[in-house]
Amino acid sequence: MRTQEDLPLDLCTALQECDGLLVLTEYSEETTPFRMAVLDHFMAVTRLGRAVSMPGVRSEHFHFIDVDYASLERDCDALGAILLRSNRIRIETHDASGTRHELSVSIRECNPTPSPGVVPEHEWDNAPGGETFVLPRRHSAKGSVVVTGSFPGFPLCSEEEVILFLDRGKLVGIDGRAPSHVITDIKELFFAPDSTATPKTRNSTALCEIGFGANRAIRTCLGQPVFDEKGFGTVHVAFGRNRQLGGRIDSEHHHDVVISQGKVYVDALHEPLLEDRELALGTRNVWPSWRDARPGRNTVHWIRSAGKDCEEGSEGQLHMNWYTPSGTRQHTRIGDVETSEMASVVYSLVRQARDPVGCSQVIAALRKRGLCPEEVHGLLRVLLQYGIIERTNGR
16 A cells, blocks of 8 residues: 555545544554555644654554753754754764764755644644754765665664765765675665665665754664654764655655764864754754854845844744644744844844834944944844845845
């Protein structure tokens, strides 16, 4: 069964009467199409129902679900806030010989999705929860990455590593230091037998997701993606289908590859987002300050509203509403408290103006807060990072 149309009539009837759905299946290539067809149909016929997908989960794994969801939600939201103002992800790893590998992926104009395991109405999610992911810009991924975590069905031991090579957003080669039968089996997840040039199925080699694990209850790789990709301090890359995540790539497969060692850089931060399985989720990283904004290449002279959905909160702070690829509404504050309060003044100024606003007008509006011109430019750089405003060439 590969599509909703293939589902038995009695199952479709039962799904129409459900308010909640739990899908417990083995994790395998054979069961995945059926599981996705059930979830797709349930989402199509329900109005307020929620669904949880638990492929490969057994009773001995339930402790992975018993976590502090308030803390997990904060971490996932913090990752989302950082990725929201980032344009590129760079994963840096080293192989056993010390050779450096770098994988660069554009996420420009791709909103992230926090997935803490708390399922909203008319949505579905995996359990256990605990990741924030983003869909990459098509054809942008290029480089190589050393995998020391796991592939579906293949947890790697400490002496094993597999190197993936990507070009124009697709997997183009696999090499590594592991038993030959393991390398062969891993290749056959993505490629036709005895080939590294022909995809196993349509889009099976297309990079379709990059995610960060935030579940502190998961610290080891078991070879089961539903757990491994949530492991705290890991990053995973997935190949194949992402329509279930709100993307446009269709495929018969979705394979998550978990990277447990390395550094991850994003252009929103001065330091690595991920290093030695620790995430840089400190207050200054998550909520940038105008005080720390680095000088840009060019001084900002004229600005205008970029049309983002923003609103002023009850305490005078600026918040931005944004939407994940699947349409879920998210909400984030713009910078730290001080920055957010000043950002509200600037946003009000540019939103109401028909013409571009000069920096001198912004300085005048903020002068009563004691800011000098250099400090105003720091604030504008934060707003540019969030995409709240954009530069113009003047009137």
